[in-house]
Amino acid sequence: MDNWKKVILHVDMNAFFASIEQRDDIELRGKPIAVTNGKHGSCIITCSYEARAFGIKTGMKFSEAKIMCPKLIRKPSNPKKYAAISSQIMEILHNISPDIEIFSVDEAFIDLTHCKKIYNSPIEVACLVKDQIHENINLSCSIGISNNKAMAKFAAKLKKPDGITLIDPTQSCLFLENRLITDLCGVSKGIQKFLNKHNVFFCNDMKKIPISILGNRYGNVGRKIWLMAQGLDYDALKIESKPPQSFGHGKVTIPGLKDVHLIKKIFRHMCEKVAKRMRINAYESDKFFIGYKTWEGWHVRKFQLSYFTNNGSDIYGLAENLICKINLTLGINQVQVTAINPQPINLQVDIFGKKDVFNNRVIDNVIDQINLKYPDSVIGPARLLGKTSSPDVISPSWRPKGWKRSV
Numbered sequence: 001m002d003n004w005k006k007v008i009l010h011v012d013m014n015a016f017f018a019s020i021e022q023r024d025d026i027e028l029r030g031k032p033i034a035v036t037n038g039k040h041g042s043c044i045i046t047c048s049y050e051a052r053a054f055g056i057k058t059g060m061k062f063s064e065a066k067i068m069c070p071k072l073i074r075k076p077s078n079p080k081k082y083a084a085i086s087s088q089i090m091e092i093l094h095n096i097s098p099d100i101e102i103f104s105v106d107e108a109f110i111d112l113t114h115c116k117k118i119y120n121s122p123i124e125v126a127c128l129v130k131d132q133i134h135e136n137i138n139l140s141c142s143i144g145i146s147n148n149k150a151m152a153k154f155a156a157k158l159k160k161p162d163g164i165t166l167i168d169p170t171q172s173c174l175f176l177e178n179r180l181i182t183d184l185c186g187v188s189k190g191i192q193k194f195l196n197k198h199n200v201f202f203c204n205d206m207k208k209i210p211i212s213i214l215g216n217r218y219g220n221v222g223r224k225i226w227l228m229a230q231g232l233d234y235d236a237l238k239i240e241s242k243p244p245q246s247f248g249h250g251k252v253t254i255p256g257l258k259d260v261h262l263i264k265k266i267f268r269h270m271c272e273k274v275a276k277r278m279r280i281n282a283y284e285s286d287k288f289f290i291g292y293k294t295w296e297g298w299h300v301r302k303f304q305l306s307y308f309t310n311n312g313s314d315i316y317g318l319a320e321n322l323i324c325k326i327n328l329t330l331g332i333n334q335v336q337v338t339a340i341n342p343q344p345i346n347l348q349v350d351i352f353g354k355k356d357v358f359n360n361r362v363i364d365n366v367i368d369q370i371n372l373k374y375p376d377s378v379i380g381p382a383r384l385l386g387k388t389s390s391p392d393v394i395s396p397s398w399r400p401k402g403w404k405r406s407v
């Protein structure tokens, strides 16, 4: 690996959700199982290797799969459990090299380029990854090793389950030449048709057409595929996390809400949510957009504080300036509270500035700890007593805890 420009590992958990279910229930081990959304889910999210042996695949209808394999067992998915296990896996990988990119809930890239002096060989690291995941989580994975992301991902697919595959960069073209272009990650049916029309069926055929043919038709995606067919990929790992631009919470109220006590309660709730999320992520802000919507449209005010805060009372203090101006004969339909200038927390407190800042931080911290220990906020402003709770939703940009790119 000394003369490799980059050393990239791709770690792919084997039948992740199904393996977790089998791990946690002896009765399911060695049996064909399909994970679906809910107890009566009709679509298969993933299935065990025993089910795959019958030709069952992700995306198939459960009823159709059951005909192929009458003993197929349906297991409802458990996203919270999978997310927690994913976080543990990413933590293990991060301890091996800080340069990791989380590709999905069960896949990640590790860049070992800066760790060459610590480890003897990438195979040694792959064994270490597998051992640690097996010891701590009792699950298996497949690992691909090469000098770029595309080849590492391609290599990981070659031995499943539980394999390690190394593709030496000098051998990449040889490895790919007789492979169908559909074996490459990202070649959809449409792209396949387009390439077939240009007489490209195998990776080796790609050299015969100029990169511009794919580039003109599919842009960067096309250029990437042209390079990939020749074992090349210049994409770096997406490691840096972008700082968040804002923290916001809003709520749609009952139409034309006129009850000032309820309006205050909702504002307070949103302020507390914004404050709490800033605290969890170690941010604070001195600029806030606070607004409400009526039949006439949005009324929003920008507030500037002379200090940075992530305290709910501070933010609600600003909201009160707006609440007293609400036309209660018209009522409101929606509220929004957003911190627009979040900065990583600066632990140095201005001792000549606002006196309570330090005390508030200590109190907020203790309250957060208590609320974290007991479900449903047990300590909070009295105004929030009897607030209507809205369920938490998993966002599409979900990442395991501690790995969010944006907040």
Ligand SMILES: [Mg+2]
Residues within 6 Å of the ligand: 012, 013, 014, 015, 016, 106, 107
């Ligand atoms: Mg997988």
